[in-house]
Amino acid sequence: MQSVTIVLLGLVGMLLGWLFYSKFIAEKIFGMDDRFITPAHELEDGVDYVPTNKVVLWGHHFTSVAGAAPIVGPAIAVYWGWVPAVLWVVLGTIFFAGVHDMGALWASARNKGKSMGALSESVIGKRTRSLFMVVVFLVLLMVNAVFGVVIANSFVSQPQAVFPAWAAIVVALIIGQLLKRKVPLIPLCLVGVGVLYYSIAVGSDMPLALPTEMFGLTDKANWIIILFIYAAIASLLPVWMLLQPRDFINGMQLLVGLVLLYGAVFVSMPDITAPAFNTQTAVDTPSIIPLLFVTIACGAVSGFHGIVSSGTSSKQLDKETDGRFVGYLGAVGEGCLALITLVAVSGVMLAASPEEWHEVYSHLGAGSVNAFITGGANLIQSGWGLSVEISSTLLAVMVVLFAGTTMDSGVRLQRYIIQEWGEIYQVSALRNGIIATLLAVGCCLLLAFGAGGSSGSGGMIIWPLFGSTNQILASLTLLVISVMLIKAGRPAIYTLIPMSFVLVMAFFAGVIKLGEYYQQGNWLLVGLDLIVLVVSVLVMLEAWSVIVKHKASEAAAKQD
Structure with missing residues (x-):
């Protein structure tokens, strides 16, 4: 089958979801209203609560939730075959991710920008809040610790990505200042993206690398420390200064990347060499059900999105109706990235024949990001004539910048949670932003170097838990939204169905993994998995x- 057929069906499906389904959910189920005063206006402080243009906020939200996950997950899950992966990405985006992300934005904005963890107390109960926030903190710890490793590995293996990655920060700081001075957004966007792509060309000719050993640590370990120092500083800056402009520029960069990749598909029309359903899997390959639904998280549905929606995006929402554009369309953008990733790792641009494809994907976990960069670079070269070297640098920078923006937001969100704990338990020190940030970064570095030694890769030890933990968090977020709807007397079936499906698959996957960890004698993962x-x-x-009590009180009220 030609890849263009997959692309057309997927894009048309997601477009229809945006035009009709998201409008129905926003208006008829959530009841989004422009007259509602959002937390960005009610609690405006110029640091975290800042009314923001919906296009700029979409850029922040999109790049914060995207990270490298919508590339990594699909690039691994295609091992089971491209058909189940494409179906889960497209249907998951339309009926799961869009509703989940938009719903979390709506729920948080209706409750003064509270995070889903804090919000669960008023919706369900005090005990739920404590339990919920444990899962949220674990997910953030996994994401931040591992993305630090992912970026460091990319800097070591792709030194040509170093210059443009740091140049993007300088560009974002300048744009943030200009936006504050009311300089028009469109010209800034064009200039910013132009400078970013110029830096990519410079980086291709000027690779930068740290010494292989410095201060008794490897270059990768030193990059991890540098990245967390940066993330700590970035998380304390006002969102308008760095977070918003950087995420917006990265969002525009992704749009350019998607145009290049999708355009190349329509120009070259490559064939698919990956099997529709892989019948030649290795003996030890786990079952596609439920593992597919936790391997592809971002790009279909992800609990991390709920943390971002209720952690940073809800505090910047100018109008409540902007939540549809930011939340649902953000999920569609990520679904588009996951879809083109599947095409890049499934077609002749990666492997010229089914036999060669099976050599690349010899087992579950093979391929991954490298397969995306290789396949995507060849695809761009065939469609647009750009050299493979430039195309590879472009895609490597895309991965690094997305992982970096997720890490920026992740540390800020960890700070929010620690500060919320300070409020809940009346510990004044934890309410201090600097102390909370140092504790957040300290936890990540403790995991990175405490569990991983001098390599700094300790986060990878608990990463196998991310898939099931992240999807369980998505189901818990949908549960909170559902209870809110039930209490408001609105239909909750549109959130309860995806919640039930994701919960069953994620819980089943967690149980399977628990057995694996027990057999391996990995007691750290056994303990954490059991907790989740x-x-x-x-x-x-x-x-x-809570639902039973609410229904009982409703029935009693009707009898009276």
């Missing part, structure tokens, strides 16, 4: 109790 599974069950029981 038990917490999810307790939250569900608490929510069910």
Whole structure:
């Protein structure tokens, strides 16, 4: 089958979801209203609560939730075959991710910008809040620790990506100042993206690298430390100064990248060499059900998105109706990235024949980001004539910048959670932004170097838990939204169905992984997996109790 057919079907499906389904959910289910005063206006402080143009906020939200995950997950899951992967990406985007992300934005904005963890207290109960925030903190810890490793590895293996990655920060700081002075957005966008792509060309000719050993640590370990120092500083700056402009420029860069990749598909029309359903999997390959649904998280549905929606994006929402544009369209953008990733790792641009494709994908986990960069660079070269070297640098920078923006937002969100704990437990020190940031970064570095030694890769030890933990968090977020809808007397079926499906798949995957960790004798993962599974069950029981009581009180009120 030609890849253009897959692309057309996927894009048309997501476009219809945006035009019709998202409009129905926003207006008829969530009841989004321009007259509602959002937290960005009610609590405006110039640092975290800042009313923001919806296009700029979309850029922040999109690049914060995207990271490298919508590339990594699909590039691994294609091992089971491109058909199940494409179906989960497209249907997941339309009926799961868009509703989840937009719903989390709506729920948080309706409650003074509270995070989903803090919000769960008022919606379900005090015990739920504590349980919920444990899962949220674990997900953030995994994301930040591992993305630091991902970026450091990319800097070491792709030194040509170093200059443009740091140049993007300088460009963002300048644009942030100009936007504050009311300079028009469109010219800034064009100039910013132009400078960014010029820096990519410079980086291709000027690779930068740290010494292989410095201060007794490897170059990768030193990059991890530098990245967390940067993330700590960035998380304390006002969102308008760096976070918003950097994410917006990265969002525009991704749009350019998507245009190049999708355009190349329509120009060269490459064939698919990957199997529709892979019948030649290795003996030890786990079952596609439920593992597919936790391997592809971002790009279909992801609990991390709920953290971003309720952590930073809801505090910048100018009008409540902007939540549809920012939340649902952000999910569509990520679905588009996941879809083109599947095409890049499934076609002749990666492997000229089915036999060569099976050599690249010899086992689950093979291919991944390198397959995307290789396949995508060849695709761009065939469609647009750009050299493979420039195309590879462009895609490598895309991965690094997305991972970096996710890491920026992730550390800021960890700070929010620690400060919320300070409020909840009346610990004044934890409410201090600098102390909370140092604790957040300290936890990440402790995991990175405490569990991983001098390599700094300790986050990779608990990363296998991310898939199931992240999807369980998505189901818990949908549960909170559903309870809000039930209490408001609105239909909750549109959130309860995706919540139930994701919960069953994620819980099942967590149980399977628990058995694997036990057999391996990996007691750290056994303990953490058990905590996540038990917490999810307790939250569900608490929510069910609230729903039953609410229904009973409604019935009693009708009888009276």
